[in-house]
Amino acid sequence: MTRHHTRRGILRAGMATGGAALLTTLPAARVFAQEPAKPGEIIVRAWGGEWVDSLKRGVSDPFTEMTGIAVRHDLTEDNEIQPKVWAAVAQGRVPPIHVNWDTTTNATKSALRGVTEDLSDLANLSNTTELAQPVGLEAYPLVNTYGYVYVLAYRPEAFPDGPPQSWRDLLDPRFKGRIALYNDGIGFHFPAQVAGGGSLDDIPGNMEACWNFVREMKAQNPLLGEDPDFTTWFQNGEIDAACTISTNALAARRNGLDIAWTVPTEGCKFDTDCLWIPKNLPENELYWAKQYINHALSQKGQQVWLDGLGLPGVVPGLTPPEGLAGDPSYPTKPEDFERLIRISSSVQVQNESDWFARFKEIMQG
Known part of the structure; x- marks a missing residue:
């Protein structure tokens, strides 16, 4: 064009x-x-x-x-x-x-x-x-x-054995009603593709693995919202885990909550x-x-x-916020990106509205 x-x-x-x-x-x-x-x-x-x-x-x-x-x-x-x-x-x-x-x-x-x-x-x-x-x-x-990275943010108290290793860990029945996702699934589609047994190479052609995992997650009755909601939910003790931009978890932590975040084995979306x-x-x-x-x-x-x-910028020489140097949510070096999922903007532009609609359809079904 x-x-x-x-x-x-x-x-x-x-x-x-x-x-x-x-x-x-x-x-x-x-x-x-x-x-x-x-x-x-x-x-x-x-x-x-x-x-x-x-x-x-x-x-x-x-x-x-x-x-x-x-x-x-x-x-x-x-x-x-x-x-x-x-x-x-x-x-x-x-x-x-x-x-x-x-x-x-x-x-x-x-x-x-x-x-x-x-x-x-x-x-x-x-x-x-x-x-x-x-x-x-x-x-x-x-x-x-x-x-920024769409991390798996969690309350350490709810994960006494250490950080969740996989997105599939959230399917544990004890987390029913205590997980949060964005209301259009943004940030979740790509790790869901891997967690559902599919390959990132199949995006966008074959994402059935993603939708299967979204269906499994729907059975957990997740809370669906926007950025400010995640911080509020963590602060009110309403959720134990969320797929959210690290900023929202950081805001809750700065308000005195015990919140941590991780990049599970399937990876996290970087955008x-x-x-x-x-x-x-x-x-x-x-x-x-x-x-x-x-x-x-x-x-x-x-x-x-x-x-x-709490995010890495586009100007050289910025000082990382306290405690974020080397954090998986603050990538600055090539090796920091190895477990992060980056899908081209053109693929996202062509497909994102369809992915959002499909996610909502499953969650509302």
Whole structure:
């Protein structure tokens, strides 16, 4: 699919390369020689709970301090905002948000539709690792900002013999009603394929092994939810184990709970999230939305933001959060990825909505 790049950014190249680099270092009054008019606010779509709190600390509040532009966080779920943004761009309307904090798979769908702005002119891109580059897309219709692992998080008290070795350990009758999964099964499909006796090489062609294991898991009456739910469930003592992004378990641990996580023998899914800007913003708002993402790619911005999330970023030289150096949920070296499952974005883009539907159908059946 070919995408038409509007290169309005070239008009600003002189300003953007010089000015944007200064954004992270100079006080608000001196940032740009000829900066465009500032909007009163920019709207950034985000996930709730610890997720938005960390973004606010690391990126949004410092951006407001530097520019004077307020940041409003829209907590509409990523899958719900997507059709609204697509419709606005298709109809030539101004989109409902300035910046979308999104899964890379969802964002790739938007990029392939041609609804995303090109971010190749962000000054701080020059200091990012290859993880920032979207795979299989031209230029930068989105920028990956960190990686994460869908770990098996658990309460050690419920596993007195040590961490669960296999995802199949969760089928023990004593965990009935005490396991949590995402409500669309995200993060669980790939290890389920292996736990069900199948091969990762058969994804997406033959995933019957995955669906068989999902059926076995359904008999355990798992709780189904979104990111903020997992932390709450652990804190309330409602669950003993969950397939969830490590951030949610870390948030519960930081709140004083005894929570641990592991990568079972079948592996865990590794993925990335990103930031992107929808087309059709007024020119000045597009400019400032880009400066927001540029700050999110600065070392200072990444350090504070990702300390809160406990995730490895895309800027070299970040200090791992306390206790996470060498942790399986914080991969930084090639060998750290050996037990993690990475499936190409293009395969996920083509199949994810079908996988979500199939998972929900089994769980609701």
